[in-house]
Amino acid sequence: MDVLFSIVSLLFITRFADLLNLKLMFYLVKVTMMEIFVYCKTCDKKVKAVVLTKHEREYDDSISGYRRYGMVRILEHNVGFKKNCSDTSQIKAIVESDSKDDNSVFN
Numbered sequence: 205m206d207v208l209f210s211i212v213s214l215l216f217i218t219r220f221a222d223l224l225n226l227k228l229m230f231y232l233v234k235v236t237m238m239e240i241f242v243y244c245k246t247c248d249k250k251v252k253a254v255v256l257t258k259h260e261r262e263y264d265d266s267i268s269g270y271r272r273y274g275m276v277r278i279l280e281h282n283v284g285f286k287k288n289c290s291d292t293s294q295i296k297a298i299v300e301s302d303s304k305d306d307n308s309v310f311n
């Protein structure tokens with residue numbers, strides 16, 4: 205009886221550890237996901253977006269520095285009190301740049 209109990213509790217502990225592991229993995233994925241600020245084309249607000257892909261770095265004389273374009277997905281955002289902007293589209297945006305505008309958005 206004691207042995208059976210030990211086996212059952214061991215199973216529970218392993219199961220719990222598995223769940224914990226899974227949670228940790230999701231957390232890590234969330235942390236490594238890179239977020240930047242872009243301007244939403246629908247509401248013109250500065251919004252957060254997740255970087256999906258990055259292109260080659262390009263030199264630009266006008267900013268005397270480098271820029272990198274990529275594809276981003278706009279995250280859900282508010283446009284006012286309890287009003288959501290429906291634009292969560294995938295757009296091409298500057299994901300890295302030596303130059304930023306007044307709102308610290310890459311330009």
Ligand SMILES: [Zn+2]
Binds near residue numbers: 245249289
């Ligand atoms: Zn918007």
